[in-house]
Amino acid sequence: MLVASLRRSGSFLRQPSSLSLSLKTMRPLTLDSLNQQLQTVQYAVRGELAIKAETYRDQLKSGGHNLPFDKVISSNIGNPQQKGLDQPPITFTRQVAALTEWPALAELAPGVFPADVIARAKELQEEIGSIGAYSHSQGVPFIRKSVARFIEARDAHPASPDDIFLTAGASAGVSLLINMLITAPTDGVLIPIPQYPLYTATLAQHHGRPIPYNLDETSGWSTDPESIEAALTKAKAEGTTPKALVIINPGNPTGALLNSSTMEELVRLCARHSLVLLADEVYQNNLHDAKNHPFTSFKKVVRDLEKAGLQDKVPLVSFHSISKGVSGECGRRGGYFELTNVSTEVRALVYKLVSVGLCPPLGGQIGVDSMVRPPKEGDPSYPLWKSETDAIHAALASRTILMAQRLNALPGVSCVQSPGALYLFPRIALSARAIAAAKEAGKEPDALYALAMLDATGICVVPGSGFGQKEGEWHYRLTCLCPGVEEYVGKLERFHLGWVEKYGSE
Amino acid sequence: MLVASLRRSGSFLRQPSSLSLSLKTMRPLTLDSLNQQLQTVQYAVRGELAIKAETYRDQLKSGGHNLPFDKVISSNIGNPQQKGLDQPPITFTRQVAALTEWPALAELAPGVFPADVIARAKELQEEIGSIGAYSHSQGVPFIRKSVARFIEARDAHPASPDDIFLTAGASAGVSLLINMLITAPTDGVLIPIPQYPLYTATLAQHHGRPIPYNLDETSGWSTDPESIEAALTKAKAEGTTPKALVIINPGNPTGALLNSSTMEELVRLCARHSLVLLADEVYQNNLHDAKNHPFTSFKKVVRDLEKAGLQDKVPLVSFHSISKGVSGECGRRGGYFELTNVSTEVRALVYKLVSVGLCPPLGGQIGVDSMVRPPKEGDPSYPLWKSETDAIHAALASRTILMAQRLNALPGVSCVQSPGALYLFPRIALSARAIAAAKEAGKEPDALYALAMLDATGICVVPGSGFGQKEGEWHYRLTCLCPGVEEYVGKLERFHLGWVEKYGSE
Structure with missing residues (x-):
């Protein structure tokens, strides 16, 4: 108001613009002057x-x-x-990492590194060159191939390195996908309650709405497609456009594991409601009773259903990480996501966006390689x-x-x-x-x-x-x-x- | 239109919500259905x-x-x-990195690592623990202290580790700051032309407007505060609210270096127009003729001006990186930004936002330590x-x-x-x-x-x-x-x- 009346008085005509004075009266970097949406972020x-x-x-x-x-x-x-x-790091992982940091060690310290570690580091170095160089924005192609083979062995369905994006931990990928999916403040993403707060934090950051659906504590924190349907109905009634369904499996914070039939229902639900399925599977290797409670990936369920005749191509983004599992290499910041049923045009957009950040950390990428290609029986490093x-x-x-x-x-x-x-x-x-x-x-x-x-x-x-x-x-x-x-x-x-x-x- | 007319006909009342059908008719992951703003990103x-x-x-x-x-x-x-x-990596940097990856190497390979490298790696390990662990979201406190001492030695002004945020390269920090500064689609940031396209890409991503100002090729790509004033006037006339001024020094792509008097004028311009100064100084150690063309940081200029009586506290964010300089460690993804004249409330917001991404890669953080604390004269690693x-x-x-x-x-x-x-x-x-x-x-x-x-x-x-x-x-x-x-x-x-x-x- 003060500025407005000053402006009308015409008392500072020599200012290049009257607006500059109005700006000058406020400090340029106070909470008030910053993105309000970001201030709602909770983590x-x-x-x-x-x-x-x-x-x-x-x-x-x-x-x-x-x-x-x-x-x-x-x-x-x-x-x-x-x-x-x-928790001690896996020795194999760190030996490979040390050798890629300083390749001369293989000769300077003969007998210290097992032969399979030396071979692995050499192979990586030939593909990557120096780990001090930017890689392909999507991640080193050779490591993406390793990831694809790991997925194929897990799911018994084909996987392509072109659909895999190495990331700085799973969080970076989740943030990118949510940023892409939210087109208006009325767009929403279905998230489980309780949820890992990365999802609400990222939605707040990107001006999207969380659409909460409850997990059922009385049945071991199970996921009930009915409760998702209810959440969808409520959200739509409130004017929210649902864009995606987040499933965390195994659950965080719940630790629950989905069975295949629930997973099938969830995929069909995504088909029915045209939702992108975001599958946070970073705990897939943390199973306390793998015989009775095995892990099944959503990629496998989607492809199995398609094989069995499902017509809809449900778009799926599956996240994995080296931070959890037995690797526990949080500090390296490594992970990946795989795109399933995603067009090459959308994939090209993802590529363009990740390229602005140049590339995921090479230490994390090499950590991914060690996770998806651990020593095999018969290898010198296998027993340890x-x-x-x-x-x-x-x-x-x-x-x-x-x-x-x-x-x-x-x-x-x-x-x-x-x-x-x-x-x-x-x-x-x-x-x-x-x-x-x-x-x-x-x-x-x-x-x-x-x-x-x-x-x-x-x-x-x-x-x-x-x-x-x-x-x-x-x-x-x-x-x-x-x-x-x-x-x-x-x-x-x-x-x-x-x-x-x-x-x-x- | 088809959906609207279908809806009016009331022909599918048994659907849980008529909206689900309208969504079903579109594929959920086509370019059309994604954040349009992101599709304008160019890099x-x-x-x-x-x-x-x-x-x-x-x-x-x-x-x-x-x-x-x-x-x-x-x-x-x-x-x-x-x-x-x-370009070969600096041996000291890689030796420290290899030892922090696999600390047992110091004993397993006696005589291979210089004593100062072993001492450095041990010191880092005692402070950090395993580099496979998440660090403080802002970066390892000990490494931030090293950065503060490096800045103090460079500028002869105090620096606090609390104001320093370690990042995954400078880009991550720039993106965060621009996300924070843009509060409405009419907000803008002054960027040099030619500029490093990170700035326009990040502005597009966060719905902000670039406010271009021209560098002068005829005088060695110099920065003319007059041309920035002109750009401000034009932007304001167009309804754009300027929030910040980006200066890249040394320039990218130009390689130009600012002299102190221009830098002082630019700081005063920021004070006059209540702009946040974003100083991209990632090439500060790439000087081809340091005697005649030395580098001066904006932090030094801001503090010198304040000492000389400037009343305005110009908020400054200064970016540095291990990707350039003589380090050239792009693949590690390491860097930092320093906040100057930024309130503790705003700093707390920055902290909250970086914490959602957990922490910068530890390999990058250790790279920052090596960059800001290289071997000193007399150290075994110094001659090499x-x-x-x-x-x-x-x-x-x-x-x-x-x-x-x-x-x-x-x-x-x-x-x-x-x-x-x-x-x-x-x-x-x-x-x-x-x-x-x-x-x-x-x-x-x-x-x-x-x-x-x-x-x-x-x-x-x-x-x-x-x-x-x-x-x-x-x-x-x-x-x-x-x-x-x-x-x-x-x-x-x-x-x-x-x-x-x-x-x-x-």
């Missing part, structure tokens, strides 16, 4: 609790604190190799690789079972014993007193619980409100990655009992 | 020419071709370590580091001079001899006949020239139209990274003379 996995955990870690490091714990355990994030968890990966699978499975049992034995806690992924998502009953205390603190009740847990134990988890949950229900997500599981579970138990003593259990 | 550096160059490379590899060249030289992109250019980096600087400088001289000697070609960066941006006179031929082929005239060059020589450059240029002028950008410069320039000369013979020079 609880690295939110308030994780930041507080960092300050505790700093206090422990600098000494002179009076914290009631001597270490912080970051159970808020599936980060197997972090300090304190220390086998014992390392067996140990990781076994530790994760036994910890998950033990933790779920012990959590289920606590008053007011119930926990689905998940057959996959890295997490448990226990439900906690919070009393009216606890809810009132949370309200007074201006926090979600489960956030208050999680903060109290962090303060008391040094264990950092993520409140269920960060993933979404039914009204009036409370959960938290914790990883099953702790090394000393007895000590860890003991801390959780003592904290919970103290909480119940303070606030009651109903 | 010539990896566009038509680069894709054609790849197909030639494949043909050469598979044999049985009749191409008039035996190798493809990708001069379209500043990628020093790519096959065929083969010194000779390697001296050789890279010297080769780049001599090639740039020689190439500019030889290009300037060609009929219809004039080329500013750039004092910095990795490129030359020669201007080419194209005859009316050539322009007519281009029009017939549906191409920009300089794109036709560049395609003809690729077909004849295997040298891939980027047409000036990909960077922006004045109406009726034509250029191309080529890197000065070729190893056999005589052979390379010879090919360029022969091609150009052949072109002139075919199309004439006027």
